Amino acid sequence: MLAAFLLGGVIPQGESPEAYQELLGRLGGAWVMTLRLNNVFYSSWFLVLMAGGFLNMLACTVKQWKVLRLRPGVFLSHLGVMLMFVGGAVHGRLAVRGIMALETGQVRKEFDSDAGGSVALPFEVTLKNFQIHYWDQEKHIIHALKKCDEPGHEGEDLLESVEVTPGGNAQFKAAGAELEVLKFYPNFAIGDSGPATLDEARSNPALAVKFTGSKAAKSGYLFANHPDFHGVQDTGGIRYVYEYNPGRIKQFESRIAFLEGGIEKLEKSINVNSPAAYMGYRLFQSGYDPKNPNFSSIQISKDPSVKFIYAGFAALMIGLTMAFWKEIK
Secondary structure, three states: OHHHHHHHHHOOOOOOHHHHHHHHHHHHHHHHHHOOHHHHHHOHHHHHHHHHHHHHHHHHHHHOHHHHOOOHHHHHHHHHHHHHHHHHHHHHHHOEEEEEEEEOOOEEEEEEEOOOOEEEEEEEEEEEEEEEEEEEOOEEEEEEEEEEOOOOOOEEEEEEEEEEOOOOEEEEOOOOEEEEEEEEEOEEEEEOOEEEEOOOOOOEOEEEEEEOOOOOOOOEEEEOOOOOOOEOOOOOOEEEEEEEEOOEEEEEEEEEEEEEOOEEEEEEEEEOOEOEEEOOEEEEEEEEEOOEEEEEEEEEEEOOOHHHHHHHHHHHHHHHHHHHHHHHO
């Protein structure tokens, strides 16, 4: 039994066959998958060991009953260990865990199990809304730089830095210019129909800008990842550089609803530290896709063994305390 626990603790659990081959070699990876050492605590042979441990402890308790009934602390300790064995068996046979991927408005009645395959739910889940909360919001800053030709000071001088808002105007007093910030492109690309954004991931942030008050001025583009590419005309010898500061994520949250037969029964917001419970299942906020603001990854688990494990720990601690206290007295 101890060897099984050591194997489950030392060998990473739930990895892909390729990961085990990379870690242990082709032969070692094959043995791990064959013996189900990738999922020790759910394997049949581990459950057999758990059953053997329970029967052994039960036999000892029955055999020593005349002594144990006079020592309630020791009996409670035996009971606690047996309850934990029962909890381990229940966990191995009935516990399920996996991931449900949802997009806003989508309804699903199953999730992908960590053990492989899909698990049907006795209810339906729909994603009503997904939000990312920030400590501070993303910022768009444009720097105005002027070339300096003075001997010993060659380079560029920073004239001014202005925080801008897409759709607004930016006043550069030191440069005597005003820029209109036309549009923000999170992931700029040139398509068949012209400039566009591939998705919402901030992979190639860009701003479309234009000088105001000049009919001849055309819109140009400033790229945060390519500050040396100057796409703004009529700058008067001044170079404008775009700096993008992403907001710091504080929390991401899903607003989900539970349905039975298409009828909504409960609505709940979940985040990383606040799961939802329904019909014995617990749903945790797991992840999101920066390229898709309408996507949410939700972890689902059901583990009826928890009550046996907690009861076992409680009985064991109380029993050991009673036994030692009697010895001390």
